[in-house]
Every structure is written in C-alpha cells, then in structure tokens.
Amino acid sequence: MKIQITGISGFVGSNLKEYLTNRNIDVTALSMRSSNWISLIEDDADALVHLAGKAHDTISSGSSEEYFAINRDLTIELFKCFLKSNISDFFYFSSSKAVADTVNGVLTEEIVGNPQTAYGKSKWEGEQYLLGQELPLGKRLFIIRPCMIHGPGNKGNLNLLYKVVLKGVPWPLANFVNKRSFLSIDNLCFLIEQMIYSKDVPSGIYNFADDDSLSTNSLVELIAKCVGKPKRLWHIPTTLIKMIVKVGDILPLPLNSERLKKLTESYVVSNNKIKKVLRIQKLPTTSIDGLRKTIMSFTERQESDLNT
Numbered sequence: 151m152k153i154q155i156t157g158i159s160g161f162v163g164s165n166l167k168e169y170l171t172n173r174n175i176d177v178t179a180l181s182m183r184s185s186n187w188i189s190l191i192e193d194d195a196d197a198l199v200h201l202a203g204k205a206h207d208t209i210s211s212g213s214s215e216e217y218f219a220i221n222r223d224l225t226i227e228l229f230k231c232f233l234k235s236n237i238s239d240f241f242y243f244s245s246s247k248a249v250a251d252t253v254n255g256v257l258t259e260e261i262v263g264n265p266q267t268a269y270g271k272s273k274w275e276g277e278q279y280l281l282g283q284e285l286p287l288g289k290r291l292f293i294i295r296p297c298m299i300h301g302p303g304n305k306g307n308l309n310l311l312y313k314v315v316l317k318g319v320p321w322p323l324a325n326f327v328n329k330r331s332f333l334s335i336d337n338l339c340f341l342i343e344q345m346i347y348s349k350d351v352p353s354g355i356y357n358f359a360d361d362d363s364l365s366t367n368s369l370v371e372l373i374a375k376c377v378g379k380p381k382r383l384w385h386i387p388t389t390l391i392k393m394i395v396k397v398g399d400i401l402p403l404p405l406n407s408e409r410l411k412k413l414t415e416s417y418v419v420s421n422n423k424i425k426k427v428l429r430i431q432k433l434p435t436t437s438i439d440g441l442r443k444t445i446m447s448f449t450e451r452q453e454s455d456l457n458t
Contacts, residue, residue, distance in 0.1 A: 152176040153346065154192050154237075156228070157201030161304050162243070162338065166199065169339035175346075182224060191231055197239035197346050198232055200225060204269070214268035221272035226279050233283065239290045239346065242280055246297045246357065246419050248273035251411075257419045259295070259355045277355070285353060292345060296358040297419040298412075300440070301335030302447030307412050310404065311366075312448045315373040315382075323391060324367055324383035326414035331359040334440025337433045344428050351427050359419040360437040366413055369441065376445045 153170055157163045158179040167177045180190055182202050191198070204220040225242060232240045247270040249263040263274045277293050285291055300308050314321065338358055345351050364372075367383060374381040391410070398406035425431065435443075 151346070152178065152192065152195045153197045153199060154178045154180050154195040155199045155201060156180045156182050157203065160201060161301070162299060162335065163201045165301060165303070165335045166201075166339050166342060169336075170343065173343065175343075182228070188227075188231055191235060191237075193236050195237050197241065198228075198235075198237050199241040199243070199342065200228055201243050203243070204272075217268040217272040218275070221269070222276040222279070225276040229280055229283065233286065233289070238288060239292065240280075241292045241294055241342065241345075242276065243294050243296065244273045244277050245270065246295045246359075246417070248277060248295060252415060253417045253419075255418070257357065257417070259357055259420075259423055281355075290351070291353045292351075293355045294342075294358055295355060295419075296333050296338060297331045297417065299333045299335060299338060300444045302444060302450075304335070304444060307409065308369075308441075308444060309448060310409075311369065311413070312373055312377075312445060315370060315379055316377050318379060318382070320382040320384040321367070321370045322384045322386050323410070323414050324370075325385045325388050325391075326366065328365055328414055328416040329363040330366065330369075330415075330417050331363045331419040332437060332441060333359050334433075334435045334437070334443070336435045336440060336443075340434055341424060341428070344430075345424075348428060356424045356427075357419050357421055358424065359421040360435070360440060361421065361433055362437040363418045364437060364441070372438065372441060373445050376442060377449060 153175055155163050155167060155177060158167055170177050178192055178195070180198070181187060184190060202224070204217050229240060229242075246257060247267065248265055249261055250257060251266045251270060263277070265271045265274050280291055280293065300306075337360055341358055370383065371381045395405050395407050395410045397403060398409075421433070425433070
C-alpha cells in the first residue's frame with residue numbers, strides 16, 4: 151500500500167505520515183511548491199491525500215484571490231492529474247467551514263453550503279468542481295470536511311485558551327453557552343486508514359468529528375484540571391464582551407470578533423455518516439481523552455522550552 155500526501159509538512163500531514171508509516175504503509179510526499187510538481191505524482195500510489203491549502207486565519211491575512219488560487223484552482227489541477235493516473239482514491243481535505251460559518255442545530259453532509267468567508271467559499275468551489283466530474287470506473291473521490299482539528303504540536307485557539315488558564319486569568323466568556331465539536335488528530339488518522347482499506351466505502355462527502363461535543367466552559371474546566379489550576383469562570387454580560395472585542399478588530403489584541411466567535415459559538419458536527427459506512431459505533435479516541443492529550447502536550451512543550 152502506497153499513499154502520496156500533499157501538505158505533508160503541516161500539522162495534519164506530519165501526523166498522518168507517522169500514523170500510516172507505523173502501520174507499514176509506504177508514505178511519500180508531493181510538494182506542490184515545486185514548479186514541476188505534476189511530474190512528481192507517483193502513478194503506482196493507491197491513494198492521493200490532498201492536504202495542501204491556504205488555512206483559515208483570524209487576522210484576515212492574505213488576499214481573497216490567494217485563497218481561491220490555492221484551495222480551488224490548485225486542487226482542480228491536481229484532480230485532473232488524478233483522473234489521468236492509475237491512482238484509485240482521491241482525498242480532498244475541505245472544511246466544515248465550506249458549508250457554514252455558523253451552525254444552528256447539527257451540521258450534516260446534506261446541508262447545502264453557504265460559506266461567508268473567502269476561505270470557506272474557496273473550499274466550497276473546490277468541492278463543487280470535483281463533484282461535477284465523472285469518475286472513471288475503479289476510482290473514488292472522498293471530500294473530507296473536518297471540524298476543529300487538534301493534537302500534540304497543534305497551535306491555535308486551544309493553545310490560547312491553555313495559556314489563559316495556566317496564567318490563572320479568569321475566563322471572562324463564561325456567559326456564552328455553547329456546544330462545539332472537535333476532532334482529535336488520532337481519530338482523523340484512524341478514519342483515513344479505515345477508508346483506504348475499506349473498498350466498499352462509496353465516493354462522497356464525509357464529515358470528520360469526535361463523537362461528543364463540549365462547551366467552552368467545560369473545556370476551560372478540563373484544562374484547569376490538567377494543569378492543576380482552579381477553574382475561574384467569570385460571567386460577564388455578553389453584550390459588553392462583544393463591544394470590547396471590536397477594539398481587537400482594529401488593534402492587534404489577543405481577542406477579536408473572529409476569535410470570539412470561534413471560542414464561544416455553537417458548532418456541532420455530525421459524524422454519523424462516516425461511522426455508518428465504516429460500520430463502527432465509536433471512534434477509538436474519546437473527545438475528553440483527545441483533548442486531554444493535546445492539553446498535556448502544551449505543558450510538555452513548555453517544559454521542554456524552559457530546559458533548552
């Protein structure tokens with residue numbers, strides 16, 4: 151079994167490479183930064199996992215054109231090469247944000263996309279092109295929509311939350327009541343492996359998420375427990391918080407409207423479809439265990455930095 155991965159040096163790519171290699175799968179990299187990347191596609195690979203892309207950020211860096219050039223146009227070029235190759239499976243890592251920036255209820259694969267950001271729109275348009283192409287016999291197309299991915303080595307809002315709790319700073323957003331889905335990198339790697347080996351999994355769109363969702367307040371409590379700090383939740387009126395963070399939209403402050411949204415909104419993603427086709431009831435890593443592993447990795451990294 152041979153798998154070729156774009157974006158292999160990133161957080162997901164490096165973890166997926168290690169996971170698959172440890173299971174005796176031959177993993178190779180396809181660097182799309184190279185001017186001759188088309189010639190580097192390995193025709194004898196069993197699957198091509200397309201992770202490379204311009205990630206969503208909270209400071210609106212980069213132009214809209216850059217999102218579309220990388221997330222849509224480059225994907226189209228790669229898929230055309232896949233169709234001409236002998237590779238059987240194509241995995242396109244899209245995002246739940248390609249469907250909706252805000253979720254009312256539970257996000258399923260059947261919901262029609264209505265993205266509001268350049269990032270979401272570029273992923274959505276990439277999806278639509280791929281879905282509109284006729285697949286030759288023996289080939290499969292998997293569009294993967296992960297929610298917020300986390301794990302050791304990951305940087306982002308979880309790390310920001312960790313630092314707030316570690317410093318003993320009270321969590322000022324406790325008045326926001328929400329539920330969020332997360333995705334452990336361990337569950338992501340497990341699902342990719344299962345899909346590769348399960349030849350009866352049909353082409354289509356699949357959400358990736360852990361089995362259970364958590365509130366941000368519960369996450370703060372979990373972090374506090376992991377680092378041995380008391381949980382400190384402040385119930386400041388939400389209207390006041392929303393007024394304050396508008397300053398962060400102008401000045402480089404730790405909290406702006408986009409980050410506030412990510413930390414406090416409800417965003418529940420269903421993983422029922424992928425579990426049904428794989429005939430599994432539970433993913434191997436629970437939401438709590440996966441988050442605990444990520445949180446403890448922050449502590450280990452901090453201790454390592456102090457010792458160097």
